[in-house]
Amino acid sequence: GAVVSQHPSWVICKSGTSVKIECRSLDFQATTMFWYRQFPKQSLMLMATSNEGSKATYEQGVEKDKFLINHASLTLSTLTVTSAHPEDSSFYICSAREATGGDTGELFFGEGSRLTVL
Amino acid sequence: GQNIDQPTEMTATEGAIVQINCTYQTSGFNGLFWYQQHAGEAPTFLSYNVLDGLEEKGRFSSFLSRSKGYSYLLLKELQMKDSASYLCAVMDSNYQLIWGAGTKLIIKP
Numbered sequence: 104g105a106v107v108s109q110h111p112s113w114v115i116c117k118s119g120t121s122v123k124i125e126c127r128s129l130d131f132q133a134t135t136m137f138w139y140r141q142f143p144k145q146s147l148m149l150m151a152t153s154n155e156g157s158k159a160t161y162e163q164g165v166e167k168d169k170f171l172i173n174h175a176s177l178t179l180s181t182l183t184v185t186s187a188h189p190e191d192s193s194f195y196i197c198s199a200r201e202a203t204g205g206d207t208g209e210l211f212f213g214e215g216s217r218l219t220v221l
Numbered sequence: 222g223q224n225i226d227q228p229t230e231m232t233a234t235e236g237a238i239v240q241i242n243c244t245y246q247t248s249g250f251n252g253l254f255w256y257q258q259h260a261g262e263a264p265t266f267l268s269y270n271v272l273d274g275l276e277e278k279g280r281f282s283s284f285l286s287r288s289k290g291y292s293y294l295l296l297k298e299l300q301m302k303d304s305a306s307y308l309c310a311v312m313d314s315n316y317q318l319i320w321g322a323g324t325k326l327i328i329k330p
Contacts, residue, residue, distance in 0.1 A: 109263075137318075146308065146322040147264070196263045210254070210318070212263040 105131045107199050109213030116187055117221055123183045124216045126197030132177035133199035137210070138170075141194045153180045187220045194218075223247045225321035227309050232327045233299055241294045241307050241324045249314020255283050255294045256308040258323065264308055267294065296326075304328045 106129040116122050126136055134155050139147040151172050152160045159172035171183040180199075184191055196215040224246045233239040245253070252271040256264035270276055270285035270292060282295040294307055309321040 146320045149318070149320075152317075194261075209266050209269065212265065215261075215263040217261075 105129075105199075105201060105209075105211045107133075107197065107211045107213040109197055109216055111216055112214055113217050113219075115219045115221065118188055119186055121183055121185045122187055122218060123181055124195055124197075124218075126180045126182070126199070126213050128178045128199045128201075128211070131199075131201045133180075133201060134177060136174060136180040136197055136199045138172060138180075138182050139196045139198070141196060141215075147196065150182075184218065187218070189220045192218055192220045223311075223313065223319045225309055225311060225319055227307075227321045227324045229322070230325045230327065232329060233296075235299055235301060235328055235330050237299050238295065238297050239299060239326065241296070241309075241326065243292045243294070243309035243321055245290050245292070245309070245311045245319070245321075247311045247313045247319055250287060251312040251314065251316055253283075253285055253292050254310045254312070254318070255281075255292075256310065258306045258308055260305075267307075299328050301328050301330070 108127045108129055110125045136153045138150045140150050141147050149162050150165045153172045153174040155174045155177050161167045169185055174180040194215050194217050197213040198210045227243045254269050255267040257267050258264040268283035270283050275284045280297045285292045306323040306325050308323045310318045
C-alpha cells in the first residue's frame with residue numbers, strides 16, 4: 104500500500120518553543136492531508152484538514168494560530184505547534200488520501216509523532 | 222449530534238473468534254472503516270464497507286447494515302499479535318471521518 108512518512112517520531116521540547124512536524128506521502132500525491140491528535144486511551148481527534156495550495160480547515164476548538172499547517176506541495180504537509188506548553192503534549196498523527204482515490208478513498212496514516220513539552 | 226459507539230474493551234482466547242460491534246448515528250453516510258491500532262503506533266487500515274453485507278479479507282471480516290446503523294468486525298483464529306485497539310470510523314455526508322473511541326482487544330493464551 105501507499106506510504107506516509109512522518110517526522111520526527113519523537114520530540115521533546117521546552118515550554119514556549121515551537122515544534123514542526125512533517126508529513127510526506129512517499130509514493131503518491133495527496134491533495135488532502137489530515138492532522139489528528141490523540142491523547143492516551145482516547146480516540147483520534149481531527150484537528151484540521153489540509154488542502155494543497157490553500158488554507159487549512161480547522162475543527163472547532165483548535166487554535167489556528169497555535170497549530171500552523173502548511174501544505175505546500177502534493178506530497179508534503181507540515182504542522183507547527185507554536186509556543187508549545189505541557190498541555191500540548193500528545194501523539195500527533197497525519198493521514199493522507201491519494202488524489203485519485205476520491206472522497207472515499209483509503210486513508211493512509213503516518214507513523215505518528217509523540218510530542219512531550221517540558 | 223454524531224455518535225459512534227463501540228465497546229471499550231474485550232478479551233478473547235488465542236485461536237478463538239471475536240466480534241467487535243459498532244453502532245453509529247451520523248449526518249449522512251459515505252462508508253464505514255475499521256482500523257487496527259497497536260499501542261503507541263498509528264492506525265492501519267483493515268476494511269471499508271459502503272454497501273450492506275459481509276466483506277471477508279483473510280482472518281478478518283466486516284459486516285454492515287445501513288438500515289440498523291450497525292457494523293461488526295469479526296476476527297477469526299485469533300493470534301497474540303491481534304491484541305490492539307480496533308477503531309470504527311464513519312464517513313459522513315461531508316466526507317469527514319467520525320471516529321469511535323476504539324475497542325481494546327486483549328488476547329489471552
